[in-house]
Amino acid sequence: MAACSSPKVELIVIDEISEPTDQFEDNPFFTQSKLPFEAPDFDQIDEEHFLPAFREGMRMQLQEVEAILANPAEPTFRNTILELEKSGVMLDRVQRVFFNLASAHTNEKIQEIQAEIAPRLAAHSDNIYLNRQLFEQVNTVYERRNRFNLDAESLRLLEETRRNFIRAGAELSDEQQERMRQINERISSLTTEFQEKLLAMTQERSVHVADRSDLRGLSEGRIEAARQRAEERGYDEGYLLTITNTTRQPLLASLENRQVRQRLWEASAYRGIGLDGGIDTRPIALELVELRAERAELLGYSDWATYTIEPQTAGTPERVVEMIDDLVPQVRANTEREADLIRELMREDGIEEDLRAWDWEYYAERVRQSRYEVDEEEVRPYFELERVLQDGVFYTMERLYGITFEERDDLPVYHPDVRVFTVHDEDGSRLGLFYADYFERDSKRGGAWMNSFVVQSRLMNQKPVVVNVLNIPPPAEGDAALISFSNVTTLFHEMGHAVHGLFSNVNYPSLSGTSVPRDFVEFPSTFEEDWAIHPEVISNYAKHYETGEPIPRELLERLIEARQFNQGFDTQEYLAATVIDMEWHRLSSDEIPEDLSDFEQRALESNNLYDDRVPPRYKSPYFAHIFAGGYSANYYSYIWSEVLAADAFAFMRERGGLIRENGDHYRQTILSRGGTRDAMELYLDFRGQEPDVRHLLVRRGLDVEPEESGGDDAADSVSED
Numbered sequence: 001m002a003a004c005s006s007p008k009v010e011l012i013v014i015d016e017i018s019e020p021t022d023q024f025e026d027n028p029f030f031t032q033s034k035l036p037f038e039a040p041d042f043d044q045i046d047e048e049h050f051l052p053a054f055r056e057g058m059r060m061q062l063q064e065v066e067a068i069l070a071n072p073a074e075p076t077f078r079n080t081i082l083e084l085e086k087s088g089v090m091l092d093r094v095q096r097v098f099f100n101l102a103s104a105h106t107n108e109k110i111q112e113i114q115a116e117i118a119p120r121l122a123a124h125s126d127n128i129y130l131n132r133q134l135f136e137q138v139n140t141v142y143e144r145r146n147r148f149n150l151d152a153e154s155l156r157l158l159e160e161t162r163r164n165f166i167r168a169g170a171e172l173s174d175e176q177q178e179r180m181r182q183i184n185e186r187i188s189s190l191t192t193e194f195q196e197k198l199l200a201m202t203q204e205r206s207v208h209v210a211d212r213s214d215l216r217g218l219s220e221g222r223i224e225a226a227r228q229r230a231e232e233r234g235y236d237e238g239y240l241l242t243i244t245n246t247t248r249q250p251l252l253a254s255l256e257n258r259q260v261r262q263r264l265w266e267a268s269a270y271r272g273i274g275l276d277g278g279i280d281t282r283p284i285a286l287e288l289v290e291l292r293a294e295r296a297e298l299l300g301y302s303d304w305a306t307y308t309i310e311p312q313t314a315g316t317p318e319r320v321v322e323m324i325d326d327l328v329p330q331v332r333a334n335t336e337r338e339a340d341l342i343r344e345l346m347r348e349d350g351i352e353e354d355l356r357a358w359d360w361e362y363y364a365e366r367v368r369q370s371r372y373e374v375d376e377e378e379v380r381p382y383f384e385l386e387r388v389l390q391d392g393v394f395y396t397m398e399r400l401y402g403i404t405f406e407e408r409d410d411l412p413v414y415h416p417d418v419r420v421f422t423v424h425d426e427d428g429s430r431l432g433l434f435y436a437d438y439f440e441r442d443s444k445r446g447g448a449w450m451n452s453f454v455v456q457s458r459l460m461n462q463k464p465v466v467v468n469v470l471n472i473p474p475p476a477e478g479d480a481a482l483i484s485f486s487n488v489t490t491l492f493h494e495m496g497h498a499v500h501g502l503f504s505n506v507n508y509p510s511l512s513g514t515s516v517p518r519d520f521v522e523f524p525s526t527f528e529e530d531w532a533i534h535p536e537v538i539s540n541y542a543k544h545y546e547t548g549e550p551i552p553r554e555l556l557e558r559l560i561e562a563r564q565f566n567q568g569f570d571t572q573e574y575l576a577a578t579v580i581d582m583e584w585h586r587l588s589s590d591e592i593p594e595d596l597s598d599f600e601q602r603a604l605e606s607n608n609l610y611d612d613r614v615p616p617r618y619k620s621p622y623f624a625h626i627f628a629g630g631y632s633a634n635y636y637s638y639i640w641s642e643v644l645a646a647d648a649f650a651f652m653r654e655r656g657g658l659i660r661e662n663g664d665h666y667r668q669t670i671l672s673r674g675g676t677r678d679a680m681e682l683y684l685d686f687r688g689q690e691p692d693v694r695h696l697l698v699r700r701g702l703d704v705e706p707e708e709s710g711g712d713d714a715a716d717s718v719s720e721d
Contacts, residue, residue, distance in 0.1 A: 035411060037465050039453060040412075041412060050117075054091070054094055057088065057092075060090055060091070061087050061128075062127060064086075065084070065131070067083075068137070075138075076148060085161075085459065085509065086460070092509075096452060100451045100453070100467060103449070104415075104443075105414050105443045106199065119185040130168065130172075131170075145158060153511065167307075180295065184295075195445065195628035197284070199445050201271045202243055205268065206242045206267070207241040209260060214259075214260050215260070216255075217255050225474065228476060241260075243267055244471065245618075245622065245624060246268070247357075248617070249268050252264060252265060252361035252362055253364070254376065256362075258359070261358040264358070271621060272622045281621045285596060285623075292632065293585075293589040293591075304633055311517060312634065313519050313640070314636070314640060324579060324636070327702075328608050328609060331575060332572065334702055335614060345363050360569060360613060371565070372561055380482045382551040383485060384483075389436070392488070393491050396531045399537075399658050399659075400662065401667055402425065402664075404423070405421040407420070411433075421435075423502055432464035432501075432502050435465070435467035437470070449469050450498055450525075453465040453466070457507060457508055464504060472487050485559070492531060496526065496527055499524070499528075499671055500671050501513035511674045512674045518631065518637045519634065520641060522641035523648070525641075527645040571639075575609055576604055576611075577618045577623065577635060579604060579607045579609055580603055580616055581633060600620060646698070647696075650692075651687055669686040670683070
């Protein structure tokens with residue numbers, strides 16, 4: 001179906017949306033955008049337009065579904081499945097704009113609308129997917145599918161539509177369906193509340209530093225940015241260090257003052273637990289876990305993880321746990337080798353205390369500098385954002401796929417930082433639009449992601465309009481935007497998602513672009529990361545922002561080699577978060593603990609991943625992926641997809657590397673196909689064989705001692721949406 005929330009008709013039809021609204025006849029969502037590619041007209045969109053558009057969009061989709069049911073003709077693919085797929089166009093239009101704004105540029109009004117509309121959307125979805133008459137009609141078409149002479153993509157759509165109904169609860173009893181509705185509505189409200197609290201916590205847990213000398217180690221640009229941030233937040237003096245979404249904070253690598261490092265780390269790691277009367281998200285997380293477990297049990301599954309992973313490429317939680325168990329021994333061995341090197345430097349500094357979590361990043365950076373003679377501040381001038389984008393990311397896309405990006409200033413945007421590009425294919429035809437929103441701000445949640453304002457489909461005669469959102473610290477006013485190499489790889493990562501949407505060439509919107517299993521969707525994005533250090537690519541963009549001189553070859557070699565140091569830590573903190581996600585979602589509804597922190601510790605200990613020096617990448621009180629996003633019981637997807645990405649990149653290297661033949665083959669077999677076939681079948685078409693996990697170990701430097709690693713096979717740690 002076209003709408004993100006998808007159909008469901010019957011019991012709960014909210015009075016406010018049961019009749020057409022005559023409000024806001026000039027509401028831009030009520031008609032198709034006249035802008036190129038149906039891009040959102042942000043100059044015309046006001047907050048007051050959202051609720052009427054949501055209400056009317058839901059009313060119209062229910063009306064469309066009712067028309068399907070009222071059709072006296074025998075159910076067919078055309079009059080049932082295709083009509084469902086075409087329903088909800090207006091609702092889809094408003095949802096895609098609203099929910100990107102709710103993440104990328106929110107405010108109190110948008111948050112109020114989100115809190116109100118989230119449970120209504122859940123009820124609307126149930127009104128379609130829990131409709132017995134509608135499911136019977138869909139099931140009839142499925143049972144008679146051989147009569148309709150369907151092509152492969154149409155058969156796939158039919159199968160996916162039927163499965164979605166069943167997994168939503170279409171076969172449950174009336175009593176069970178009523179409880180399912182209650183659960184869905186409550187889950188929707190809780191995830192919205194969790195997301196809002198996450199944004200509030202980034203401000204609540206900021207660290208104010210009064211004395212400039214306590215910021216030793218930070219560059220002048222970062223210090224000035226901290227001063228400006230303090231001024232923006234209303235401080236009369238001093239500097240404000242803001243936190244990102246992960247436990248580990250980027251500034252920890254540079255701050256010399258151990259006490260300030262500890263304050264910053266604790267501000268991050270202890271958020272969401274109600275300290276000093278602050279925000280407490282623990283009750284939300286516990287209730288979500290319990291509701292999800294109950295929902296899975298209603299549908300006949302033992303737990304939420306089993307239910308959620310069933311349609312993924314992994315198939316079962318047991319396969320995920322097996323992967324984690326296989327990785328842990330080697331990862332922990334690497335982590336201990338890294339810890340030994342860090343402790344040596346701490347002793348040289350006269351610190352006899354134990355290595356703590358807030359020491360790790362600072363001394364890991366010192367190890368890089370001493371062993372590989374790489375200083376982040378020495379490297380950063382060679383990564384100026386605009387050059388990385390134009391001569392790195394866009395250059396790679398042209399070399400691989402023949403596409404070009406033409407910036408335009410005639411289309412409205414939702415924030416002055418946002419840029420828009422028309423994407424042209426090699427023959428000059430226009431593929432779609434690409435929006436870039438790169439700088440962090442208080443109105444944006446943490447992390448990085450790709451969204452679609454419009455998805456490609458031949459059925460709806462639509463071309464894609466996609467957006468990449470990052471959280472790069474903005475430079476001080478007047479300074480160049482010099483970025484970390486981690487942000488460089490994130491730019492490449494998110495462009496991988498973008499081209500997955502831009503290259504989509506399918507009939508049906510439900511199967512378009514990134515509409516693939518969670519543990520496959522991160523494969524194309526992670527795959528693109530490795531081009532960031534491909535010799536031809538990095539030599540094209542890694543140039544000094546003032547002189548234009550290329551990064552010295554010897555420095556570049558040291559940088560690539562140094563990046564494989566600390567991969568034990570990087571992988572262990574990721575696996576720790578993955579285990580927390582899996583353990584929460586393998587509980588039954590009567591096994592939910594009262595103490596969240598105690599459960600986390602026991603989960604890590606039982607998986608041999610408890611280490612207070614290496615905390616989880618996310619702790620439950622701020623684990624947005626699983627409590628505010630769509631990755632519950634699916635956080636493993638990043639490393640699962642990385643197995644494919646590492647194998648695919650090795651395959652590309654074997655076939656000549658950065659050449660159009662490789663890019664065209666990958667585009668044809670993976671990027672253009674969306675969800676029209678089983679994901680692993682697509683991979684086998686591309687690769688010709690099953691992926692080899694060895695390439696993941698090489699990519700992360702886990703197959704060798706740190707001093708033996710290096711080379712241009714290196715890649716950054718998991719880059720997350």
